[in-house]
Amino acid sequence: MNCAEAKDLVHLYIDQELDLVRVVEVDKHLQSCAACRALYDRQRALRSTLKSDGSYHRAPPELRERLGFALRAETKGAARPPARWPGRWNTGLAIAATVLLSVSAVLYLALPAPHNRLVDDLVSSHVRSLMVNHLADVASSDQHTVKPWFNGKLDYSPPVDDLTAQGFPLIGGRLDYVDDHPVAALVYRHRLHVINLFVWPSENRREQKLRASTRQGYNLLNWAQAGMEFWAVSDLNEAELKQFADEISAMSAPHQS
């Protein structure tokens, strides 16, 4: 081993990141080369100084307290009516619940319809994505970059298609949190309008035709196909948003297994 090689490896040697064969080689070199030995001693001294004198900033106790409080507040805020994931009200179960658990059933009915909650969540996610300059965690117009990005972050793989040719270029993707669950948010643009497309596995793999709604001036389109539920949210007008939904719908179908 020559000096150049030893210099490259000395940090790995100090950090014990070398395999045994290399360790022996570096050992040998350090024994025979004073210059490299000096480098090694210097780096080792620096390392131990850092370990002993480098300030380790421990979390102040009030942070721990504040976190515990914030986590519980978040959970309380998120404590919502049952039967909301991944689908909507399940009539059969609702009836069963009414019959079997009359007390629960009273609470259950007193709460706002989950559908409204879901729509609220989706709209606020959309607004938040615009406000805090957090459109995308992975900013890419390449579907082959965006789709694999979700691997390991979700337990499903959302269909990702680029619709640049159709006038809806893909901007990127984001993990978002809707109705207490992490979901895939795909971001598209049409002229100056941002479209957030939220995707998650649908209940019962049911198919559902396009349904339009509006909330706070935003248009929402919801449909389900090929085992996935789709929600498109945008300030784009309904006709163009419908065109977007049709394009996605046409692209998505063959991608599903």
Place this chain on the structure above:
Amino acid sequence: MNDDSGARELAEPHHVRRFEELALPHLDAAYNLARWLTRNDHDAHDVVQEAYMRAFRFFDGFHGDNARSWLLAIVRNTCYTWLRQNRGFRVNTSLDELRDSGAADAALAAIDPSEEDPEKRMLREDDKTMLNHALGRLPEEFREVLVLKELEDLSYREIAAITGVPLGTVMSRLSRARKLLHKHLQTSAQES
């Protein structure tokens, strides 16, 4: 398929407890990283809280076995987002290698003793302060690898996972960071 309301109500605090069991043991590590990156307590406090809430929201998506790396990656991202928003800090990953090679020299050139005020000079009498001061002045990408390596004692692989850069870049950054810190300290020692 759907939970009944009783089960759900019980499930929520359990969810919090499970998250706390997994995440709170790493709170010091999280705070230390945030404190070194933001360089002040107040900001570190806010950043860690935000990062933990983020982690909690994505907790369902965490299936890995290294909670510390997972959390520190979120803390680090939150730090950089915060730095970008509040201090006009820019991270350009495509220029990573360029920064790796250029930043050390630029930072060295920036050491100008005449710039330092008398107060800082006095502080330097203390070796420990001098070391921490020098570490605090390293460019972020060097500072973070040193903090993760020397103060947290993480492996190259863990540092690569947290910082999202290849293993080779971790190695080159670490060796550059040490060289740079050593030079900083030498310069400081010569002046005092």
